[in-house]
Amino acid sequence: MSAVAETMNVTDERLAGLTLPAGGWSDAARKDALSRVQMMGLPSRRDEYWKFTRPDTLTQAFAVPAALFHNDEAALFDDVERLKIVFVDGVFDADASDDLSLEGVNIERLASADTDIHWARDIYGVLETNGQKPVERPLAALNTAFATDGVLIHVTGAASKPINMIYLHNSETSDVMLHNVIKLDAGASLTVLETGPAAARLNMVTEVEVADTAALHHIRAQGRDHECRAATHIFARLGTESVFKSFTLTANGVMTRNECVLELTGDDAKATVGGACVGDGDFHHDDTVFITHDAENCESRQVFKKVLRNGATGVFQGKILVKAGAQKTDGYQISQSLLLDGDSQFLAKPELEIYADDVICSHGSTSGAIDETALFYLQSRGISKPVATDLLTLSFLAEAVDEIEDETLREQINQRMASWLERRRG
Amino acid sequence: MLKIENLHVKLEDEEKQILKGVNLEVGAGQVHAIMGPNGSGKSTLSYVLSGREGYEVTDGEAHLGDVDLLDIEPEERAAAGLFLAFQYPVEIPGVGNMTFLRTAVNAQRKARGEEEMSAAEFLKVVRAKARTLKIDSDMLKRPVNVGFSGGEKKRNEILQMAMLEPKMCILDETDSGLDVDAMKLVSEGVNALRSEGRSFLVITHYQRLLDHIKPDVVHIMANGRIIKSGGPELALEVEQNGYADILAEVS
Numbered sequence: 001m002s003a004v005a006e007t008m009n010v011t012d013e014r015l016a017g018l019t020l021p022a023g024g025w026s027d028a029a030r031k032d033a034l035s036r037v038q039m040m041g042l043p044s045r046r047d048e049y050w051k052f053t054r055p056d057t058l059t060q061a062f063a064v065p066a067a068l069f070h071n072d073e074a075a076l077f078d079d080v081e082r083l084k085i086v087f088v089d090g091v092f093d094a095d096a097s098d099d100l101s102l103e104g105v106n107i108e109r110l111a112s113a114d115t116d117i118h119w120a121r122d123i124y125g126v127l128e129t130n131g132q133k134p135v136e137r138p139l140a141a142l143n144t145a146f147a148t149d150g151v152l153i154h155v156t157g158a159a160s161k162p163i164n165m166i167y168l169h170n171s172e173t174s175d176v177m178l179h180n181v182i183k184l185d186a187g188a189s190l191t192v193l194e195t196g197p198a199a200a201r202l203n204m205v206t207e208v209e210v211a212d213t214a215a216l217h218h219i220r221a222q223g224r225d226h227e228c229r230a231a232t233h234i235f236a237r238l239g240t241e242s243v244f245k246s247f248t249l250t251a252n253g254v255m256t257r258n259e260c261v262l263e264l265t266g267d268d269a270k271a272t273v274g275g276a277c278v279g280d281g282d283f284h285h286d287d288t289v290f291i292t293h294d295a296e297n298c299e300s301r302q303v304f305k306k307v308l309r310n311g312a313t314g315v316f317q318g319k320i321l322v323k324a325g326a327q328k329t330d331g332y333q334i335s336q337s338l339l340l341d342g343d344s345q346f347l348a349k350p351e352l353e354i355y356a357d358d359v360i361c362s363h364g365s366t367s368g369a370i371d372e373t374a375l376f377y378l379q380s381r382g383i384s385k386p387v388a389t390d391l392l393t394l395s396f397l398a399e400a401v402d403e404i405e406d407e408t409l410r411e412q413i414n415q416r417m418a419s420w421l422e423r424r425r426g
Numbered sequence: 427m428l429k430i431e432n433l434h435v436k437l438e439d440e441e442k443q444i445l446k447g448v449n450l451e452v453g454a455g456q457v458h459a460i461m462g463p464n465g466s467g468k469s470t471l472s473y474v475l476s477g478r479e480g481y482e483v484t485d486g487e488a489h490l491g492d493v494d495l496l497d498i499e500p501e502e503r504a505a506a507g508l509f510l511a512f513q514y515p516v517e518i519p520g521v522g523n524m525t526f527l528r529t530a531v532n533a534q535r536k537a538r539g540e541e542e543m544s545a546a547e548f549l550k551v552v553r554a555k556a557r558t559l560k561i562d563s564d565m566l567k568r569p570v571n572v573g574f575s576g577g578e579k580k581r582n583e584i585l586q587m588a589m590l591e592p593k594m595c596i597l598d599e600t601d602s603g604l605d606v607d608a609m610k611l612v613s614e615g616v617n618a619l620r621s622e623g624r625s626f627l628v629i630t631h632y633q634r635l636l637d638h639i640k641p642d643v644v645h646i647m648a649n650g651r652i653i654k655s656g657g658p659e660l661a662l663e664v665e666q667n668g669y670a671d672i673l674a675e676v677s
Binding site: 371372374377378379380381382383384385387391392394396397398402 | 476477478479499500501503505510512515518519526529530531569
């Protein structure tokens with residue numbers, strides 16, 4: 001079978017099992033997305049963009065079942081004052097959620113199809129469509145067409161507390177598509193927390209419009225279920241002097257592909273995408289980032305750290321595209337892996353494409369083992385080898401975690417990682 | 427306190443013998459200095475005693491009190507009371523100096539079956555000890571040795587020593603990279619820790635450090651052996667005449 005025929009076969013099989021939700025105001029965007037998926041076809045392992053990650057379990061008709069992960073730890077951010085929005089296997093849980101009202105913020109659900117949410121209509125599927133060039137992202141278009149729910153957040157001022165989407169996984173076979181839209185008006189600010197694995201298989205798209213001088217802080221922890229699979233996309237468009245900061249913590253998960261597509265369209269905008277991942281055994285984690293600088297004096301940072309052991313695989317594909325005229329761009333990209341044994345691997349593809357002549361762009365990628373000298377230093381002070389190894393592991397991840405601006409939230413992430421490492425030691 | 431007998435050490439990866447029969451005994455409360463030309467094996471001795479990987483002991487023994495040092499892990503040697511002040515203290519980004527110190531203190535206490543220090547108690551003790559070494563609270567909060575000057579790193583070593591209260595301290599070229607004032611400050615820190623139950627082995631190239639930390643015994647090490655031992659005057663002799671005379675004398 002030819003590559004094209006195989007791709008179309010997979011796409012047809014996947015689409016055959018899906019029905020377009022009655023979307024009301026989003027119907028046009030959904031139909032358009034469906035026709036785009038049919039044109040593009042779902043990714044296959046022959047696609048250059050999927051060279052390091054096999055897409056088959058993400059594209060096939062049915063989700064591979066994922067055993068539930070039971071643990072007794074307190075939910076992350078439990079003691080943070082926040083507005084909770086809970087989804088269980090993709091289904092909104094009104095009882096577990098807070099009242100969807102917050103001063104300076106308008107919160108709706110995507111599934112409330114009967115309300116015409118005008119502002120969302122200008123973003124839903126629009127940023128996703130923009131993000132399909134120059135590289136196609138068919139799983140995101142699939143999501144725009146078929147997403148069953150999600151949160152639509154319109155921020156008009158400074159939100160008084162973070163909004164926390166909590167995604168619980170209670171069914172071994174759940175196959176979920178969620179689509180969030182976040183719009184920040186000029187000068188508005190919000191912190192969004194996302195926690196949990198959501199489903200046995202998750203396809204998630206988040207579209208973010210950050211208007212001039214607005215700021216979005218996004219912190220995501222993807223849960224610890226060993227067998228879950230996820231393909232996520234963030235599409236964000238940044239206005240003048242706006243700030244977008246996103247951090248993702250991933251521990252476990254047999255297959256995770258996180259794509260982040262940012263477009264800096266206003267001067268003096270600042271964007272940061274960071275990720276820390278801790279993978280063990282049958283673990284595949286892919287961070288794919290595409291940042292387009294299309295305005296002057298903007299800054300972007302990509303900071304990714306992966307700790308891998310027992311045959312785990314980490315992937316990083318990161319691109320900075322500086323368009324003509326995007327002078328004084330400051331682009332920074334670092335991706336590093338700490339390989340705790342010889343079986344694990346890290347595959348990295350950093351790319352720069354620059355059409356302006358007055359820019360600073362740097363990128364670096366490394367793979368290394370635990371520093372023996374540092375290990376000896378800690379041991380010589382009486383710290384046992386396993387504890388010393390954990391301390392150095394946290395030390396390695398710190399550069400990524402430090403990208404979280406809020407000290408309380410940063411410490412919560414640090415403490416959670418430390419307790420995971422400690423538990424693992426037994 | 428520390429007893430080294432006929433210690434022979436080679437590099438693990440190559441057939442290079444570095445220590446060729448070292449004999450040394452440091453009594454309780456004593457300060458011994460080891461001097462010697464580059465490549466004589468001084469730093470190797472400190473690493474082998476504290477358990478760094480990469481070396482193979484081919485013969486001989488080393489005991490700290492009743493404890494057979496060469497048989498146990500570095501952290502066990504530390505818990506038994508051995509401390510090595512590094513020539514080049516290691517930077518550890520992302521790990522706060524306080525966290526590091528408290529983890530180390532409590533790990534050793536736990537290993538010895540003692541009660542762990544509470545956060546409040548630890549804070550009180552560490553602040554007092556830091557003050558005498560002119561280590562400010564900012565240095566305590568910063569990641570271990572990151573962005574520290576050469577002098578600050580060495581003072582941080584002495585602070586660790588003060589907090590861990592070892593029986594046997596090895597100072598590996600603690601004077602290297604220090605200006606006169608910094609050396610004085612570090613030496614005062616060391617002298618404040620001198621006591622009947624604590625011994626020191628001071629490895630140095632220069633007599634200058636020994637003006638501040640006065641040794642009871644000075645050893646000259648060359649080619650993997652201690653070739654001469656004597657009082658503090660031996661250090662002065664080296665300072666004036668170099669090693670040539672002593673090397674000629676013993677050959």
